[in-house]
Amino acid sequence: MTYNEKDYDKMLWYILNNTPEVEPFIEICRTELESAGNVDVDRALAKEFAGWFNKHLATRKFVHGEEVNEDLYALASEPHLRVHLFSGCLVNGVRYHTLDRERSRKTQNSGVMVEGSHNGGDIDLYGQLKEIIQLQYNSDSNSQRTVVLFQCNWFDTCSKKSRIKDDGHFKSVSHGSCWYKDDPFIFATQATKVFYLEDNKHGEPWKVVQKFSHRHLWNVPEEENDDLPAQAEHELSYQDDEQENTSFQVADLERASINEQPSNYEDGICVQASLVDQIQRERELEVEENGFEDDADETVRQYDSENEGPIHDDGEYSDFE
Incomplete structure (x- = not known):
């Protein structure tokens, strides 16, 4: 293919x-x-x-x-005419899954938003992640040049067609139709993660948009350790941002309290530094060096080209964005 x-x-x-x-x-x-x-x-x-x-x-x-x-x-x-596809990736600590991968899961990680323009005005584009694409450019011993793109389906949110509802507290978008089909690509780093919640007030195909907020869990050393590198505190941070698919009654929600966390989640929990270290080591076993998940079901799509050069898989570097 x-x-x-x-x-x-x-x-x-x-x-x-x-x-x-x-x-x-x-x-x-x-x-x-x-x-x-x-x-x-x-x-x-x-x-x-x-x-x-x-x-x-x-x-x-x-x-x-x-x-x-x-x-x-x-x-x-x-880039080389060899395109790597992934079904999941981590971008700045935020997990994304493609729609195909998400269909077999109870979690939601395919919602994306990006700032854009329409008819000369600024708008937020809402969509779902279809494919994660990695392109490899000419590399050498000093630089591994790769670019990661998201291919998305963008929901038609044209206000003139009444396909977005915003009462100042909740924003609901229609999943009934898509637009910008000829402009589906964005840089992975441009995406903002969103969740789509059931809109029980308006029904299908309406979904309430909930922007993703980072859950920060930092490893704060309990004792001074001069041998610990200064950046280790950030390297040992841990984040799990998966969101379970849950129905919400929009009319009954406290407008200021919608949160993607489970109801029993306590923000800012303090834990032992050793526990975070252990979690980080376990997580590193699941994630490849280039930031993509081990179980990402990588697919290689190959073009036949005499000009195609070798691809180096010992790392990645993107300096084009």
Whole structure:
């Protein structure tokens, strides 16, 4: 099974179009397209910029002998045509699962939100995680260059179609239809986790949106230890953010007290430092070095390409976001 070329090109354009270091080159290309008389410059940019950028930096580097940033050149050279897929990952300590993986679980970890724009105005886009995609760019002994994208289904929340309800306390979105189907990708680090709760006031297909709040459990050493590195306190932090699917009666909820934690959860529990250390060691056994879960059901989708280089799996590094 392979990614179709259209989706692959969309991923490349999203990465380039959302990398600040690339913006000056996009403007140069835009000016050239406008001078050439292109009617739809934005469409032409999305289609042609990746190839233009590759050729532009290669000319600067090999023809004119200019010094080109290696990370930027790797980005212009495009990723390997081997796409790694995962069903789960951790982003800054927050767990995400794809919809397919979530169907067999009682927990909810596929809800995502991202800040965006629509018709010139700022909006919050709400959706569900469909795929977790890792792309590998040219790497060397000093840098492992990877980019992780989320492919999402975005719920249509157009206010003109009355597909979002906000009374100032609760926000409910309709899961009945999706939009931005041609723009499904975001950086994994751009996502904000949300939960969708049953809306018993409006019924299906409405869901109440509950933003995820971090549960912070820190290892605070009980005794001074000069041999303990200063950053160890943060390295030993532990977080489990899974949310059980639970029905809520919206009309009966205290508006200021909705929380994704179970009712018997006590915030800010103090524990022995040794216990947190033990939990962390156990968790490290479950998570690979690159931050993805061991049981992530990795699938490799392979393109046949003479230009494809070797992939190094001894680490990852993303410096493009």
